[in-house]
Amino acid sequence: MLADPSASNAQLAERCGVTSASLWRRLERLREAGILGGVQARINWRALGWEVEVSMRFTLDKTDPRAFDDFIAALREVPEITEIQSFLGSVDWRATVIARDMAHWQQIYRDRILTLPHLAELDALMLISTIKDSGELAL
Structure with a gap:
């Protein structure tokens, strides 16, 4: 996710070898725990x-x-x-x-x-x- 924050959940799930639903649950747990704070644009x-x-x-x-x-x-x-x-x-x-x-x-x-x-x-x-x-x- 850090390397490509624009990747879709389906793409991330494929990279991780899990289903989209499983990935979504994992991301939700990370957000709830405060580990993931959101996606951020970086200005050049x-x-x-x-x-x-x-x-x-x-x-x-x-x-x-x-x-x-x-x-x-x-x-x-x-x-x-x-x-x-x-x-x-x-x-x-x-x-x-x-x-x-x-x-x-x-x-x-x-x-x-x-x-x-x-x-x-x-x-x-x-x-x-x-x-x-x-x-x-x-x-």
């Missing part, structure tokens, strides 16, 4: 002209008790951010930022990233290539 941003992808890592000044709430509220307002994650450890947050080109990235960085509240440290990692991005795991 580069095909739409968004050529730059940057992984930002943020460490906050935690002396203000509202630092996390203020920061995440401001981060959510940046429309070019496609993903936000929180961490334990020396890095508090990670976000994926996309831009049309380097000039657009520079504008986002100056106007939206550097103005985020409670920043203590930030690190920008420019994506060069993606080697693996499947989410697949042999079970």
Whole structure:
């Protein structure tokens, strides 16, 4: 299912060597257990002209008790951010930022990233290539 989420139940049943009804029951149990959360479309941003992808890592000044709430509220307002994650450890947050080109990235960085509240440290990692991005795991 991960390799081809558009496959029909009949195709999946054939691959698994079970009947369509049996496959449907198995999929329902997986959904009820919270293992399968649905089918998701993945947008190819580069095909739409968004050529730059940057992984930002943020460490906050935690002396203000509202630092996390203020920061995440401001981060959510940046429309070019496609993903936000929180961490334990020396890095508090990670976000994926996309831009049309380097000039657009520079504008986002100056106007939206550097103005985020409670920043203590930030690190920008420019994506060069993606080697693996499947989410697949042999079970």
